[in-house]
Amino acid sequence: MIDSKDIPHLIKLLDDDSPVIQNKIITKLASFGSNLKPEIEKIPFHLSNRQKNLINRIFYQQKQIKLLQNWPRWFKCPNKFERLELALSILSDYLDEHEQQEVNLGSLLDGLCKEFQSRYFYQDCRLLAKFLFQDLKIKGDEENYYNPQNSNLKYVILQQKGIPISLAALYMLIGYRLGFNIEGCHFPGHFLAQVEYKGRIYFVDCFSSGQFINGKDILRLRRDVVGNLDAVFEERADIDTIVRRFLANLIRAYQIKKDEDNCQLFIKLFKDLEDHLIANENFSNITPEDIIKTQNLYFEVGNLIVHKRYGYRGIIVDVDSVCKATDLWYYSNQTQPNREQPWYHVLVHETNQVTYVAESNLDRDWSNGKVAHPLINYFFKVTDNGNYQRNENPWPETDF
Template sequence: MLNEDQLPHMLKLLDDDEPAIQEALREEFSDTSGDLSNELAALAIDLKPADQHRLSLLLLPGRRETLIQEWRIPQGGADALDEDWESFEDMLRLISDYLHDGVTLRPSLPDMLDIIAEDATAGRHHISENKLRVWMFESGRFAGNKDNYYTPANSDLCWCAETGLGNPISLALLYMLVARRLDLDVTGCNYPGHFLARIQLDSRPVLVDCFHKGRLISVEEILSENKNISIYAKQAILSQAPLGHILLRILRNLEHSFNKLKYPEDAKIFKMIFESMQPKP
């Protein structure tokens, strides 16, 4: 197990191309949790970008192992999550920790969500679901990552909170999780091809496209104007997306993203987790 006294010496060897040295580094760093950001900060070690990248790759096996060991499969699979927001958020945290570089220091996912909630309510006596939507999306604080839509980072909610970018499902999740901290009712709509959020506005259900500046979509209008809408799409519009189904969609997105980037080992991990979350017959 790598200790703090060894770390500065090991880091000096990051750019040593000697195969035996690199193999020794791989063995040492793989035997960690995959995240040394707190240790690096405590030692005030400032790595060059190239060394940060090398170290992150060396720490990746540790992050893989940590994800597999800490992932808890509910009895009954994804369907068992139901309204278990605590377990749901913890699974999202594990995914964020895995996708993180393990080198740069950042707050945990719960802390980041708390910060956003505090910022959203600063100086306000009252905030509604719609006001939160305006504050987060119409303002441009959070926006769709159109230039890099398929990057796995879009599924890292901490990264999304830091950069203000995300894909449809990650942005909607930020909205939902922040709203929950403010006792607001924002749910998910598992619309095929483009995840949406759902709120009540003037006592009517309205869909929110978080990816496109939080634009509002009337449930009544989308159903009346799309006569050939699929049964699956109609069900998604009319019902709240179960937390487990949202999680499965994230896992499938990550499998596809890593396959697209030709990272088969990472894709295999998320395929395995996805399959493990399927309800047992």
């Protein structure tokens, strides 16, 4: 059996040029598990760059294993806010770049809660938002939005910045400690908190200094929910949805960093959570069409459109009554328009691209200009008056 006294000798052997020997040494060092790091810190000599890189690889693999082992722990926690905290604590321990395992997420939340109580004799959800996002100046990270650390709640507290969902989660978890019922709201493209304050429902934009927004004013924030505002008011983001959105944000962040290992790791966690929900029948068997009994389509197949944000022209080739893309596809996009509205497959003019676009992001193109696309002649017949008439060729199933 290998003794900890052998570690310095094993470390020196990492400089061997033979990959076979290196792998054997790595395996032996990894067998020390969590005891390896404190032993490494005791080594009296300076580590070479190769030794550091190989040891860091061991630590990274150990963190991955620990994350995968701990991940299912939060699935069956009975209290929803405690479930959220446990899930985000597990993620924070993995994302913590400085290995501050002695810094516990729960302790940080407790500390903020006590500080709020010491500052404010009278306490409510509005004062809590003021305390976090104005007094402490915890703010939205606009400069480095896709930094994976913005999904690490320990980082958010210590560095005082984050993204909409992590700031809202912070608000929710401290509110829970104080007895406030603060929910998440799956607002299109911008996660909000939702509270009842003085008998009225308010949305709280934690990314914008904890601003309280009533139902009418919310249109100033995002006008593309017009016509679906009632659905936004009624929707509560359950804990599983919140955690899935955290994971999707991390996947997107690591895609941008071109970190394939971490990207695949969080894709696995995302799929593991979906498998758990399916196995426990937490996914509804009701189809979106059952929920939305009637849906008036503003556009039809063959209509020419222009994208409101990006300005490109195109033609609608197929339509879904609601968004049928997977959560992974949906949350990986820069914006998330309301899913409970028609979504259109669009052939984009003068490209070979096909986009999938929410109705709220489109306007009619009344120019009647031609659309140039490789698939036009396959799906459409051009009539004598220049209109596009859809033929019988079926639109293929899309793998989102």
